[in-house]
Every structure is written in structure tokens, then in C-alpha cells.
Amino acid sequence: MKTNAHEKLKDLVKFVREKSPFYREIYYDIDIEKFELQDLPIVDQEKFWIANSLENNQLLTGEIDNGIVLKSGGTSGNPKFSFFTKTEWEMFTKIFGEGLDQCNLKHGDRVANLFYSGELYASFIFIMKSLEYAKTPVIHFPITGKCPDSSLLEVLQELNINVLAGVPTSFMHLASLVRSKNLKLPVKKILYGGEGLYQDQRAVLEDSFPGVIISSIGYASVDGGHLGFVDKTCLPGEHVCFNQYSIMEILDENTNEPITKTGIVGKLVYTNLERTLMPIIRYPVGDLAQWSSVGEKFLLQGRSEVGARVGPVTVNRDDFLNILKSYSHKNLIMGFQLIIEHDKQKDFLIWRIASDYGNIKLLSRDIKLLYQLFNKEKKMYQESVELGLIGDIQIQICEYEDLVRNRRTGKLRNVIDRRN
The missing domain is CATH 3.30.300.30 (ANL, C-terminal domain)
Incomplete structure (x- = not known):
């Protein structure tokens, strides 16, 4: 772990133990001056979300009076909310925007944002703001994932959109429309997020959009934060760690011991060094992965037992x-x-x-x-x-x-x- 990250972690742990009842309880015996990352307990997700309640919240380090509230995974009977200060939200999207600059975007690309919006879901507005922070000059078309088929096809053709950003299921639906109507769209790049893209889906998309470049748009979650970005060295499913802003671990599913070799699958555990209102420290992401380059780049390997x-x-x-x-x-x-x-x-x-x-x-x-x-x-x-x-x-x-x-x-x- 880099010295800069360790110093930021040390300051963060000091702060949350003082300000968050939840972290004060689980860090009660931590020596603030001498601890290492592995000395900190892995967060119990169930207890984490119980503490992060709307009333009598035991997780947050303070009141939220200037920021954004977003919905994370959960049930209608037991919704889960993620809280960001305005500064944290801006930082989250700025960091992800830096990652987008390493992706396959080019000057002048015309990007259709087909992510879903509304009901406190983050993906659409998150990608919108991240594109704004990216230094690569592109044109953003905020269409959403609920656009009627006829309108979507019309917009893509008339506005000569060459990049699609959204979830794979939306692209598969669009591909079925293209095939059934025997259409040719100007799409040359597909940037997916929110779910995995499988080989059979990739084959259909490549057939429906000849010559298309397909890549992850990056890896993030509304409960955790910026998890990884894609650069031109990444193979399908690979992401690079945001090491300046976070700490990513891969741990053995049974022993919780750190995996320090490539090619061994374990669970992703994440620490966000930029969030202080709703601290995320050694938080199970819910995905499995293996190191491609230890501490630097990882290959996603599906969901863990946390959710689906x-x-x-x-x-x-x-x-x-x-x-x-x-x-x-x-x-x-x-x-x-x-x-x-x-x-x-x-x-x-x-x-x-x-x-x-x-x-x-x-x-x-x-x-x-x-x-x-x-x-x-x-x-x-x-x-x-x-x-x-x-x-x-x-x-x-x-x-x-x-x-x-x-x-x-x-x-x-x-x-x-x-x-x-």
C-alpha cells in the first residue's frame, strides 16, 4: 500500500472513530498510531445498513445539509440510501471522469447516455457529470434507458451518434431492433456498465454494429464509489485501481486473508479514501475478482455471495x-x-x-x-x-x-x- 494512501487512511480512521458511532464501536481496540489495513475489521454489510438508517443514523459522521442522496441495492420494504456531501459527489464524478479519459473516447465523439434515471438511481446523472469532468471533448446526448424504441432509433440516426453508453441489456434490445428492421446505425463504440457483458452478447453486438469497439465504461457503485477504470491495456473484464483515491483488496472468501498473487479468485473489498460523511472502509463490494497485476489491475469474475x-x-x-x-x-x-x-x-x-x-x-x-x-x-x-x-x-x-x-x-x- 502506498505511503500517501496509508496516511489518508490513518486520518480517515481517526476521524470516523470520533464521529461515527458505528465505526467507533468496531474500531474501539484499534491503535490509531500503529495499525495496518488488515488490522481493521471487514465491514459486516447487514450491520452497516442497519446503522445507516433514515432515523437515528449510527453510521454517518454528521448531518447532510448540502449534497445528494441516492438509492442503493435493497428491497422496497427496506430501502438503502447512499449519502454524499456536495464536495464528495463532485469528487466522485471528477475521479471517474479522469478514468473516462483513459477509455476509448475520442475528441468529438457523440455519446448517447442510455443509463437509467429517476427514483434516486445514480447511473444516468453519474455518467452525465463524469462526462462533463472528462478532459476529452465529447458531445453528450442525455437519452436515458426508457426512451421509446421509435424515438431512440430516430435520435441515433438523425444526430449521427457514434457512441452508446448504458447497460448491456439495453444494447441487446437495440441490436434486436436493428436486426428486425435491417437498419444500419453509425454506432462505432459501445461503453457498458452496471452488469457484465458475456461473450455471446458481445458476438451479437459485433454482428449488429460492424466494426464496433466494445469496452467497459468503468467500474463504480453508488454504495462504495469509484472502483476501477479502463485503459487501453485492459482485456475484457479488466479494470485498473484508482490507487490515488482508494484501496482495493482481493481476499480469500473463507479466510479473509489477502490474495497477493495473480490468477487466484477472491472477493473484492474496498476502501474509499475520499468519503467522510458515509465512510466506506474495508467494505465488501459483492464481486469476485483476480489480480492481473497485484494491487494495480484486476479481472472481474462474477458476483460473490452478497447479492446478484x-x-x-x-x-x-x-x-x-x-x-x-x-x-x-x-x-x-x-x-x-x-x-x-x-x-x-x-x-x-x-x-x-x-x-x-x-x-x-x-x-x-x-x-x-x-x-x-x-x-x-x-x-x-x-x-x-x-x-x-x-x-x-x-x-x-x-x-x-x-x-x-x-x-x-x-x-x-x-x-x-x-x-x-
């Missing part, structure tokens, strides 16, 4: 706990597992619900009801299915012994990402 991204839809384990609260036979459920699959260029989710052998038939009779409860809670999932962005959820009833466990520890795997 199915196309544009975020699902977490607490989503499903919330769904089951209103289910009359919830006492018969011994456990469940979320499996993310990818087929025919679409992500889809499998929800495996386990019981003992004697109650499987009873739960199986409630399949229709379970679908209804899911659709009521996760409306965005069904909306995305209807738009052709993702596949239908599959609900499966099984015995508890059929749930997949970690081969090494025997622990139940809450989320399994089979897309890679």
Missing part, C-alpha cells in the same frame, strides 16, 4: 426474506438459494426453496402464489422480462440437502453465479 445482478435488476438475499414474510407456510422453509444463469443472450434467476421431504408437495402447490409474491415485491424484474431484457424467474422446490454448499467449508452458498 440479473440484467439491470439488483436482487439481494434480504429481498427474498422480505417476500417470504407474507407467505403463510414460511415456517416450512429450511433455506433458499439464488442461482444466476445466462442463456440465449439473457440473464435469468433461479430461486431454489428448500424444505424437508414431507413438505415438498405442500410448497410445490404454492408455486403460483410464490411467483405472485415475487412479482409484487420485485416489479422491476417482471418489467425487464416484458422488455425482453432478461429471462423469466424460475422457482424450484427441493430438499435442503439439494442446495449447493461450499466444498471446503460445507457452508450454504446463498448466491451462485453460473454465468461465467
Whole structure:
């Protein structure tokens, strides 16, 4: 870890232990003058978000009276909010804008922003401000991801837009329109974010937009911050660490020991050195990765057990706990597992619900009801299915012994990402 980063971390830990009740409790025995990064506990996400409540907040280091509030992953019954001061928000987008300058943007590019906006979601306005901070002169077209098909095609053609920025599911939908209408669009670059882009999707996009350059737009999260940028040396899925502004670790999933060799997959744990209102210190990102160059560049390897991204839809384990609260036979459920699959260029989710052998038939009779409860809670999932962005959820009833466990520890795997 670089000396500058260590000094910034030292100052940050001093500050948060004084100002944040949450961090004061978990850092009570830390020697502020002598600690190393690994001496700090990894944040427990569940406790973190409980502390970050709207009333009697125990996480924040002060009041927010000048800034922005954005929605992070969570349920409608238990929403999660990310708080930034105005200065932090400007810094977040400035840093990401610096990363965009290392990407494939060129002077005069005409960029269609197809990310989603509204309802406190960050992606659209985040990319808008980051483009403004980028030093590369480009023209921004703020279209959003909800533009009607006819209007979108008209804008792309009439305004001669050559760069698309958005989520892969939106690009796949656009590709289907291009193919069905036998159109030729002036698109030469596709910058994706928010979810992974898989090889079958890449092949379809390259066929639909001949000669197109496809790249990640960068790696960020509204709960964490600036996670990584893409430069011209990056292979698909690779990102470079923002080492001047953050500390990225890859840890063994079972032991939490740092991984210091290339090619070994572990969980990403992130420290944001720029945020002080809502501190992010050794926070599990929720993704798996391996070092391409230790401490400098990493290759994403799918989601970890913290949550799942199915196309544009975020699902977490607490989503499903919330769904089951209103289910009359919830006492018969011994456990469940979320499996993310990818087929025919679409992500889809499998929800495996386990019981003992004697109650499987009873739960199986409630399949229709379970679908209804899911659709009521996760409306965005069904909306995305209807738009052709993702596949239908599959609900499966099984015995508890059929749930997949970690081969090494025997622990139940809450989320399994089979897309890679």
C-alpha cells in the first residue's frame, strides 16, 4: 500500500472513530498510531445498513445539509440510501471522469447516455457529470434507458451518434431492433456498465454494429464509489485501481486473508479514501475478482455471495426474506438459494426453496402464489422480462440437502453465479 494512501487512511480512521458511532464501536481496540489495513475489521454489510438508517443514523459522521442522496441495492420494504456531501459527489464524478479519459473516447465523439434515471438511481446523472469532468471533448446526448424504441432509433440516426453508453441489456434490445428492421446505425463504440457483458452478447453486438469497439465504461457503485477504470491495456473484464483515491483488496472468501498473487479468485473489498460523511472502509463490494497485476489491475469474475445482478435488476438475499414474510407456510422453509444463469443472450434467476421431504408437495402447490409474491415485491424484474431484457424467474422446490454448499467449508452458498 502506498505511503500517501496509508496516511489518508490513518486520518480517515481517526476521524470516523470520533464521529461515527458505528465505526467507533468496531474500531474501539484499534491503535490509531500503529495499525495496518488488515488490522481493521471487514465491514459486516447487514450491520452497516442497519446503522445507516433514515432515523437515528449510527453510521454517518454528521448531518447532510448540502449534497445528494441516492438509492442503493435493497428491497422496497427496506430501502438503502447512499449519502454524499456536495464536495464528495463532485469528487466522485471528477475521479471517474479522469478514468473516462483513459477509455476509448475520442475528441468529438457523440455519446448517447442510455443509463437509467429517476427514483434516486445514480447511473444516468453519474455518467452525465463524469462526462462533463472528462478532459476529452465529447458531445453528450442525455437519452436515458426508457426512451421509446421509435424515438431512440430516430435520435441515433438523425444526430449521427457514434457512441452508446448504458447497460448491456439495453444494447441487446437495440441490436434486436436493428436486426428486425435491417437498419444500419453509425454506432462505432459501445461503453457498458452496471452488469457484465458475456461473450455471446458481445458476438451479437459485433454482428449488429460492424466494426464496433466494445469496452467497459468503468467500474463504480453508488454504495462504495469509484472502483476501477479502463485503459487501453485492459482485456475484457479488466479494470485498473484508482490507487490515488482508494484501496482495493482481493481476499480469500473463507479466510479473509489477502490474495497477493495473480490468477487466484477472491472477493473484492474496498476502501474509499475520499468519503467522510458515509465512510466506506474495508467494505465488501459483492464481486469476485483476480489480480492481473497485484494491487494495480484486476479481472472481474462474477458476483460473490452478497447479492446478484440479473440484467439491470439488483436482487439481494434480504429481498427474498422480505417476500417470504407474507407467505403463510414460511415456517416450512429450511433455506433458499439464488442461482444466476445466462442463456440465449439473457440473464435469468433461479430461486431454489428448500424444505424437508414431507413438505415438498405442500410448497410445490404454492408455486403460483410464490411467483405472485415475487412479482409484487420485485416489479422491476417482471418489467425487464416484458422488455425482453432478461429471462423469466424460475422457482424450484427441493430438499435442503439439494442446495449447493461450499466444498471446503460445507457452508450454504446463498448466491451462485453460473454465468461465467
